[in-house]
Amino acid sequence: MSHESHRTEPPVDPAEFWEDRYRSTRGEHGQVWSGRVNEAVQREVSGLRPGTALELGCGEGGDALWLAEQGWSVTAIDISSTALAVGAAEAERAGLSERIRWIQADLATWRPSAEFDLVTTAFLHSPVELPREEVLRRAAMAVAPGGRLLVVGHGAVPPGSKLSHHEQNGPPLPTPGKVLASLHLAADWVTETNALVERPAVWRDGSAVTLVDAVLRVRRGPGPDA
């Protein structure tokens, strides 16, 4: 198919796309994703002292619920109210509702209005329009002095992912180094993790695969009063 023919396709509304995904593509356990914390998030956050956390693109809340269990006070944002409802129901069941605020918002227009000890986002990729670099730059603006930004993404396209189609037509998946460069951070930020990490996994069809996570963790300087 030519590039011209792609350009004439009508744009898909991201909110409609993700609502439809969360309403129609649930697995046997009633969710799209596993409900478990992402391995890279668990690894990167386990050693940190809990405080306030902001999660962008939280989906059904696997990471937000785990963060709350660890003692973080979480604000979790996603464009899909269906996904958020799944997370909120699980929080209620687990007695974590007090610790998680679920917010439906489009990150394309979202602006941070507070600062957090941890701002985290995992697999904020989309086969439809998503200004990821801008969102991540705004994410960095929401980090409190001394706090951290954690960006976990796909380092390679997972097998069978809808992203493969997107990748053929759009820019390649950024390495953590590219993500770091695109953030344009001030000199007092420190890079704590900048790594492509292989992760054995069982894919949806039951096959064994090796996925690659692109992991970036940066810490903002303590500020002039420290």
Ligand SMILES: C[S@@+](CC[C@H](N)C(=O)[O-])C[C@H]1O[C@@H](n2cnc3c(N)ncnc32)[C@H](O)[C@@H]1O
């Ligand atoms: C690949 S999923 C990852 C979900 C979750 N972080 C996880 O690891 O399971 C990407 C998520 O980003 C959300 N998303 C995509 N575009 C968005 C936007 N413009 N504003 C807010 N959320 C968005 C989707 O609804 C979806 O939940």
